[in-house]
Amino acid sequence: MRCNNVKECACPKKTCPNNGKCCVCIIKHKETDSLPFCLFLDNDGDKSLKNFYIKLKNRFEMTNEEQIKEMVKQKYSEIALQDATCGCGSGCCSTEVYNIMSEDYNNLEGYNPDADLGLGCGLPTQFAKIKKGDTVIDLGSGAGNDCFVARAEAGETGKVIGIDFTPAMIEKARNNAEKRGFNNVEFRQGDIEKMPVADNTANVIVSNCVLNLVPNKKAVFSEIYRVLKVGGHFSISDIVLTGELPEKLKSAVEMYAGCVAGASDKRDYLNYIEQAGFQNITLQKENPIFIPDDILQNYLTEKELATYKINPIIWSITVYAEKQGCCCSSSGCC
Secondary structure (H helix, E strand, O other), X not given: OOOOOEEEOOOOHHHOOOOOEEEEEEEEEXXXXXXXXXXXXXXXXOEEEEOOOXXXXXXXXXXXXXXXXXXXXXXXXXXXOOOHHHOEOEHHHOOOHHHOOOOOOOOOOOOOHHHOOOOOOOOHHHHOOOOOOOEEEEEOOXXXXXXXXXXXXXXXXXXXXXXXXXXXXXXXXXXXXXXHOOOOEEEEEOOOOOOOOOOOOEEEEEEEOOHHHOOOHHHHHXXXXXXXXXXXXXXXXXXXXXXXXXXXXXXXXXXXXXXXXXXXXXXXXXXXXXXXXXXXXXXXXXXXXXXOHHHHOOOOOHHHHHHHOOOOOEEEEEEEEEOOOOOOOOOOOO
């Protein structure tokens, strides 16, 4: 395949194999439809079509929800298949956006390091008020980290359900549960906008840095309301914004997969929760998130970087809310 449209590569220059010069083409792909790939000269001088890890390093305008979800699925499949010694949160991938926000689980009962991929932005299970015998659902359960912490809280009489839409993550989590002989923890593949769970199932729902990856956050909160029992509650850690992201960060795939570009305005996020019918909405924790300069400089000029850093606009929050009594909402009556 030949192309004469040689120009500055859309990939960050540090990672472009041809010193920042390549031909940027949009091609059809059987799984991802129209997404950017790089066409560049390899060391032998032959033109080759390379998928230059489109989910992290190429930037493109995401035009629909399915395209975004496919990008997220492929990115987190890649993480699930990494060698355990190079999981995110370990030093070998410290420059990726998605692993700079994780918090320390070491002091939480039930914590299993090999189930911790370093993908979170809080400790929702620490704040979730899980009691013995509770049924707990973890949204975006990954390799099972929060599920295993929740199991320690819910005990042998409780039940924990992890939901993830990435097959590789489901397989990894099931293997982790099997190795530990946990018979009251199960993992279901599915979308959290349409959970494979019956109405009024859970006492508690947790989630760690996942909803920001979902285009339709209103649908997720509606589903959370549906599957919670009356009197149930959730504790969710997530990324929100208190200002406008620079346009170059909004359109960067790395920033979407890294839980930044898909984040909602904080006020909108809390409004989604209220509109779904929840009450006693409480911020349990919030921290500013600072993206390292060596990542930001791939997208921003020095002047843009200086302006962006004046005030933090990316925040990690842990929010709590309850489903109380019988009340009508957009998700129906309980």
